[in-house]
Amino acid sequence: MSSDHSSQNLSVLSDASQSNADHSSLQAKQFSLASDAMKNTLPVMQTLEHWLNSHKPLKGCQQPLYIAYSGGMDSSVLLHALHQLIYVQSDLSKQFSLTVLHINHNLQAEANDWQQFCQQQVRQLSVAFQTKKLQLDSFKRQGIEAVARKARYQALTEMVASDFKARGSLKSLAAPVLLFAHHQRDQAETVLLNLFRGAGVPGMSGMPESRALECYECLNDNLILHRPLLKVSYQAMLDYAKSVELSFIEDPSNQDNQFRRNWLRNNLLPDIEKLWPDVQQKVSDSAGHISEANLLLDKMAQSGLESSCFSFDFIELRALEEVDWIEQKNIIRYWLSVFFPGVVLSKKHYQWLYVLVFSLQGDNRVQNAAYKMRSYELRWQYQRLYILPKWFTEHNEQAAKDYCRGIEWASIAKLKSNIDSSGLQGRVINPGYTFKFNVVHAKAGLVCKPIAHLDEGAVNKKALKNFFQQHRIPPWLRVFWPVLQDDEGRILAVLGCQNCLQNLSPTEKSQVEPRTLEMSYLQILQILQLR
Incomplete structure (x- = not known):
């Protein structure tokens, strides 16, 4: 064999060795990237896996899950992760069904494009999709966020009720569950906003992980709203979205700081995080502690309410020598939460009531009085507090x-x-x-x-x-x-x-x-x- 030929063979071997080394390096890099991607998805996946395990329906039943999907990063993460857990990584389709609900608020020029984007994303997953377009009334007094939120909840409830009723012949269905993608930063924002508004214990508890929504077409007349990602950090949500290369909508209105939540998110929280980097988690933890205190207050109020005279539209109050004012305030708050969810009395309302209750101690009792609210009217009659819709009080x-x-x-x-x-x-x-x-x-x-x-x-x-x-x-x-x-x-x-x-x-x-x-x-x- 000539030296030139030997040199050529060595060159080929050298090139092959280099190629193998490059391939091994590439595989190692890909493995490292895959490991990093898997690591970045763990907080979301483990949280949702635990949630699914703790909400499995009875044997032979299927749990209908409805996802409120805006197309934004948060709801995109929730949808993708649940789809992976139910249909891809393991077959849980007999235990759970996914339906995606999109609300078109019709407030921005891009609203119809966003609706189409959402439909395309869901179609790729072969999951049921429903959408509803809203026509919002005037929102000058309440503000666009409050009006849109109220309309969104109502529309989502109606969509679930309609779909659940259509499937009502299936006796194997469990009660429907509506899933929101709120996370830890959302909770921190809510608690801080409520703090600045002077909220009481319920407001400082933030958003509950679950609560019942009235839904007469649903099983037991209730639709359960769950926020399974409420304790997951925003960074973990963002890491998940980047790791699996999710496409999602970035709403430009989120940068509009005339909305208080946006200002808090874009300005206040970043400044606080310079001194307290884990402020979102700490505020969320505090909300959990206050929520526990609120549960104790509810138990005390329920006990007090059961010994009171009350009905669906009134509660009878007692003289201060019988029940002190702080306890009566707690009972009134709880009574409203049971029969009029969403109605919260302010400091002024309670001051008005205190004068009426205080008068029960003397001979000059106030026989009747009224206090007009935005949507309701409080009335005092027969030592009872009544609450009436505003439209009804205008009847004669x-x-x-x-x-x-x-x-x-x-x-x-x-x-x-x-x-x-x-x-x-x-x-x-x-x-x-x-x-x-x-x-x-x-x-x-x-x-x-x-x-x-x-x-x-x-x-x-x-x-x-x-x-x-x-x-x-x-x-x-x-x-x-x-x-x-x-x-x-x-x-x-x-x-x-x-x-x-x-x-x-x-x-x-x-x-x-x-x-x-x-x-x-x-x-x-x-x-x-x-x-």
Whole structure:
């Protein structure tokens, strides 16, 4: 073999060795990158894997999961990670189903493009997708963020209800769950914003990891909202998105610092983090501690409420020598959270109430008073605090005639006679009143109407007044108080008051076994759309 040939072979071997070395180096680099990528996805994946394991449905059932998907980074991470865990890394499709919900707020020029982008992203995953376009009303007073948030929650609930109802024939479905992608930084922002607004303990608790939304088409009438990533840091979310090379929408309005949350995120938090780098985690931890304190306050309030006189629209307050004001405030707060979620009284409202409760100690008790809020009106009557929708307080006797023409008894019977009140059902003061009338004169097609429809002289006013006072029926309900009429127009009875009709014969009044139909206080409120 010639030296030139040997040299050539050595050269080839050298090139091959270099190639193998380069390939090994490339493999090592790729492995390192893959390891880094896997490491960067762990906080999100482990958190969601734990959440799925703790929310597995009963054997033979499937848990419908609905993801609120804006197309932004947060919800894109939630969608991608859940899809990986349910359909790719392991087959959990028999236990969980994914449906993606997108709300088009129609507030920006790019809104329709974002909707199309979301649809394309979801199509690549072969997951069910639904969208809804909103037309928001004026938001000058409340602010665009508050109006959009309220409309978004309502739209998402309606979409889940519609989809769940369409699948209602599947008895193997568990109660639906709506998932939001809020994370640790979102929680820190919420707590700080509430702090600056002067919030109480519930506000300083921040966003709960889960809560029930009213959804009458859903199982048990509830839709459960979960935030499984609430304890995951923003950086971990961002690392996940970069590691798996997610495409997502960057909303330019997030840089608009006229919105307080944006200003806090873009200016205040970065400055605080210069001194306290882990401020987001610390604020989130504090929210958790305060949330535990809030649970204890709720337990105390529930115990106090159960020993009080209350119903779906009122709570009876007591003199300060019986129950101190701090405890009564806590009970009022809890009562509102059960029956009027989202209604929070301010310092001014409680000051107004304190004056009324303080007056119970002396001889100059305040008999009635009112405080107008934005959407509701507080009323004080019979030592009770009532809360009424603003639109209802504008009704008068003529409105009663126009507003409530008549409801067939069959429709009333279908109304709920009680509601789940977080363990308070059965303890709620929900007096049932009865119609008692002569069976002989009762025709088919019974109709319930407000008493304002009766002709002058048809009612024994003295008996009716005594009935209202004895049962403490507030004045604003009296013109709507139900009477029973047959299909020939004959007035048969006034609800709860046997002696209120003038045109009853002695035989009818003395009848031993009249026909009886029951109607609950809640059903009355439902007819008037007060519950």
